[in-house]
Amino acid sequence: MKFQGKIWKFGDNIDTDAIIPARYLNTTDHASLASHCMEDADPDFPKKVKPGDIIVAGENFGCGSSREHAPIAIKAAGVACVIAKSFARIFYRNAFNMGLPIFESKELYGKVEEGAVVSVNGDTGLITISGTEDESLKITPIPPFMQELIADGGLLNHIMKKQAASA
């Protein structure tokens, strides 16, 4: 699993109301959710973000509501992955369950400016910042069960695969 993209930086405690405000939750349409992604943290984000871009954030990203619309909005906006110092628990689960790659790195946040290009190698667990290729940062490894979920394409595909295998 490899990504390379331009980063957008957000601070600590980016909550699910900032990621996708509740006023837009009267629909499950992915494109409509994407068009309001991160709106209350940065009103221009939906216009600025390009497919393959990466979100970098501080502590406790995704705190607040259980709404899966949050990782859906980020994924549907074309964001390749989110790298934060830490994630709120339900957001962490939801991201894996529906196949949005996320990584924990305590170091990256302080080392990059917005607009920098970052490469992520999920297999080796390394991040490199464009221009400083000789200095790689380690990301917290994804637990094997979560890797299985991503490899299977999310929780429900994983369950169906298991059920088919035991049938």
Place this chain on the structure above:
Amino acid sequence: MGMTITEKILASHAGLAEVHPGMLIDASVDIALGNDITAPIAIEEFEKAGGKTVFDRDKVVLIPDHFTPNKDIDSAQQCKFVREFAHSQALTHYYEGGEVGVEHALLPEKGIVLPGDLVIGADSHTCTYGALGAFATGVGSTDLAAAMLTGKAWLKVPESMKFILYGKLNPWVSGKDLILFIIGKIGVDGALYKAMEMTGETVTALGMADRMSMANMAIEAGAKNGIFACDDITRAYVKPRAKRPWTQYASDANAAYVETIEIDCSKIEPQVAFPHLPSNTRGISGVGDIRIDQAVIGSCTNGRIEDLRVAAQVLKGRKAASHVRLLIIPATPEVYRMAMNEGLMNIFMDANAIISPPTCGPCLGGHMGILAQGERAVATTNRNFVGRMGHPGSEVYLSNPAVAAASAVLGRLAGPDELN
């Protein structure tokens, strides 16, 4: 080594003799809950995965409470989708119209969740049921879909934090103030991924409504669940409501905790969480002069009859300031009826309050009390994030019902003592 109450419930539902923090388990769920925002995605995923019938029609609970009574065409469509699914599956616990209430007040009230249960809900405040001695945690729609299909959920066993609360509470201090104080102390990620176990003489003296307010906001500290041991007060609450057997668990004396925090509750005054995090708490004596435009008394945190009684005690014979919109939202039809029969509704109407049907509406900026740019609300709800109750340029201050009521009267943040 002994086990905590959380570990015991998880072990029993995973069919294991014991579990340890960090273990990934596959656990059977007693209740899988969804609402009008989260259930539509769950139903779509359930159907995409080839699901035909839910694993148990008594255990899948769907409650349309966020945008109901429907605020617009899109939410009406969303609710219709949930309704048709619930009817086609003949779900035992599907409520709407005059039967529906705020889910986390409705489920305990109807005896749908019981001590020792393992509950997952596609709503972050599912952790409320920890007040009953259940393991209850919020998940997303895909987890709900998987549980609807298989009756199971994958869970990582959390580390437990123990809170020992002692000391007699000051006047007007409630469970809401205790949890706001705790979140202020440990921060919005102070219990990230962990179980918050509430113990101590102050806790055992609290009624169920206060315990539910506290467990409700465990998520605001990042916790996986909040939990209280089952005692006489729990049993008295559960006994007339339960329609099936239940099990009570307590932590072993030698159970392991990652951290133990002791709090002298006699030193706590009513708390207010300032924008834009539930951890920005201050005692009421230190709030300064903050003019408010709206006061909201309700929600899964503080919309129970006990909360409305406190609000009525403060509002009796008084009126909301002319520039304040005071909203009272009984959390369930039963709370509404009790408030009516006890004469509380007259007190509220005499105070110029607006009485809303049960709904989550204003808490999440859905409907029924949206704030304009620059407006400020004091609310008994659980979140004060940017844009939570409306315009991103509005502000929400979290408090208990007594403070919200007194603030409505004075038109600024204030405690009830200022009314005398």
